[in-house]
Amino acid sequence: MEDILKQNDLSVTGSRKKILGLFLAHSRALAHSDIERKTGEKFDRVTVYRTLQTFVQKGIIHTIPTADNSIRYALCKDNCSEGHHHDHHVHFVCTQCGNTYCLDGVVTPEIKFPRGYTFANIEVVAEGVCKNCK
Numbered sequence: 001m002e003d004i005l006k007q008n009d010l011s012v013t014g015s016r017k018k019i020l021g022l023f024l025a026h027s028r029a030l031a032h033s034d035i036e037r038k039t040g041e042k043f044d045r046v047t048v049y050r051t052l053q054t055f056v057q058k059g060i061i062h063t064i065p066t067a068d069n070s071i072r073y074a075l076c077k078d079n080c081s082e083g084h085h086h087d088h089h090v091h092f093v094c095t096q097c098g099n100t101y102c103l104d105g106v107v108t109p110e111i112k113f114p115r116g117y118t119f120a121n122i123e124v125v126a127e128g129v130c131k132n133c134k
């Protein structure tokens, strides 16, 4: 885990280690509130927020938009680097447990856009029942 921080030129701090550990331990995406709850009293909101921002910048985690506007975060596995994310996979929101999962093997479909529209980014968030709730 410390290797991930060092590879990204980040000094190893308690909050970074703790928050990165949470992502490594969970297969689902985590909301800011999940992270706050799991880190308990140890780190304040600002520290958690800054750590998440740093991880997103460095290409360690990516954000997932959700219907209720609470951004979720998940570990990057697609060789993301600083300032460059390649997380072109579908995200799956389970309507039963409310968890969000990265479907790493499911690539975002290509869409043809009309003339004059320059494509930059597409987010696909699918809804349904996850394998744990089946």
Ligand SMILES: [Zn+2]
Pocket: 059, 060, 061, 062, 076, 077, 078, 080, 084, 085, 086, 087
């Ligand atoms: Zn990424």
Ligand SMILES: [Zn+2]
Pocket: 094, 095, 096, 097, 098, 099, 129, 130, 131, 132, 133
């Ligand atoms: Zn579920």
Ligand SMILES: [Zn+2]
Pocket: 062, 064, 074, 087, 089, 091, 101, 102, 103
């Ligand atoms: Zn993802």
